[in-house]
Amino acid sequence: MRLSEISEFTFGFAFLHEQASRSWYGMTAVPILPSLQQEAKKGWDAMLPIRGVPNYYQFKLSDYLIGANAKYRKNKPFYPSPYFRISLHRRYNNQQHQRLRELSKTAPDTYYVAPETNDVNEFNSHFLGSRVIEISRMIPVNECKDIFDDEQHFITYQRGKPKWHEHSEPILHESSILGSEHESFLHSQRERVRLLDLVYARELWETNAALADKVLAMERYLPVDEKRILIAKPKNRTRNAYLEAAAGIAMTLFRSVLVFVGESKSDKESRSNG
Numbered sequence: 001m002r003l004s005e006i007s008e009f010t011f012g013f014a015f016l017h018e019q020a021s022r023s024w025y026g027m028t029a030v031p032i033l034p035s036l037q038q039e040a041k042k043g044w045d046a047m048l049p050i051r052g053v054p055n056y057y058q059f060k061l062s063d064y065l066i067g068a069n070a071k072y073r074k075n076k077p078f079y080p081s082p083y084f085r086i087s088l089h090r091r092y093n094n095q096q097h098q099r100l101r102e103l104s105k106t107a108p109d110t111y112y113v114a115p116e117t118n119d120v121n122e123f124n125s126h127f128l129g130s131r132v133i134e135i136s137r138m139i140p141v142n143e144c145k146d147i148f149d150d151e152q153h154f155i156t157y158q159r160g161k162p163k164w165h166e167h168s169e170p171i172l173h174e175s176s177i178l179g180s181e182h183e184s185f186l187h188s189q190r191e192r193v194r195l196l197d198l199v200y201a202r203e204l205w206e207t208n209a210a211l212a213d214k215v216l217a218m219e220r221y222l223p224v225d226e227k228r229i230l231i232a233k234p235k236n237r238t239r240n241a242y243l244e245a246a247a248g249i250a251m252t253l254f255r256s257v258l259v260f261v262g263e264s265k266s267d268k269e270s271r272s273n274g
Contacts, residue, residue, distance in 0.1 A: 004061040005120035012059035014123075014132045015113060016257065020047060021130070027186040028264040029055070031257050032247035045240055051193040052262025054204060055109040058100055058141075058255055060086045064118045072156055078165055079158060086114050086139075086155040094147040095219065096255055102215055103254045104142035106207055109189070110256065112139040116159040116179070138177035138185070139164060145171060186261055193262045201242035205234070208249040215253065 019029040030047045062084040065073070072078045072085075089096040104110035116135045117123055126132050139155060145166060147153055157164040162175045177185050194200050209231040216227050230252060234241035247258040 004063060004115070004118040006061070006115070006118070006123050008059050008061055011061065011115055011123075011132075012057070012113070012257070014127050015057075015059070015136055016259070018130055018132050019259070023264050024183040024186050026264055027183075027190065027261065029186065029259050029261045031057075031259045032243055033257065034244050034248040034251060048196060049193075049260055049262030049264055051195050052260035053109065053189045053192045053194065054107055055111070055189075055259045055261050056100075056103060056107055056250055056254065056256040057111055057113045057138075057259060059257075060112050060114040062086050062114045062116075062118060072165070072167070076170070078156065078170065081158070083156050083158045084114070084116060084118075084137075086112060088147070088153045088155070090150055090152050092219075093150050094153060097144070097147050097153070099215055099254050100141050100256065101144060101146055102211060103250070103256065104140075104144075106211055108140075108142050109261075110141040111177070112141060112155065113137070114139070116157075133182050134179040135159075136179045136182075137164075140176065143173055189261050190263070196239070196243075196260065196262070198237075198239040198242070201239040201246070202237075205242040205246040205249075208246045209233075212249050212253050 016031045020031065022028075028047070028049055030049065030052075064082060065071075065085055066082040068074065070079075070083070072083060073080070088094055100110060100112075114137050115123065115132075116137055117126075122135070123132070126135050137157060139157075144155075151168060154167045155164060156167065157176065160178065160180075162178055164173050164176050165171065166173070212231050213227075216230075230249060232245075234245045243258075250256050250258045
């Protein structure tokens, strides 16, 4: 087994930077990172699409299993050749996965995002060439099963092949989003975009706050005061404040980044001027 030579933060940063820096025929994807807003001076506001749909990404690392004795090659072989493996966090009865599953019920565009490489040289080459997305995989969380035990569970896949498995009780899934399909993935969301105005921002925050309240009520892990702070209504009742609060819930409770996928402002303006 070859352990990943990159970190979750490095991979996530590279993926998000590339998404936000590119425009796929008028479609763009812009993350909201509340912890960085002071430093970024709210630069994301100028980048946000006019209309969009929320996506949630949780970045994972993948191990590369190359040996013929690797578990899912040797026992009831699922793969005839090396494969990648994502390990889910088993703490508190796989709490992190189950929280993300709850999020996916209200936000179907919720994904595990993982690399299809663990070689730092290959990763650096793709990063410098703005091609990290090409070696990335997006696994839809709403297709995953619920997990309520404290056992170690995995997701496995092979490079360039859309099929993937859940383990320990094996479940085969036929499709996921490959890097080569990223452009079509963005375009598939065009018909579901909404105007990113104050009304929508408030609705999004209300949805996330209600979900957080529900999840924490079931778990009872978080002290009441911390829970109250997490779901508190923003002091400033502006669009940006509601979006930041919704993103803060996503990052704090669901360990995911809120990304708006939608029509870029430049594309909208160019069509209006034409």
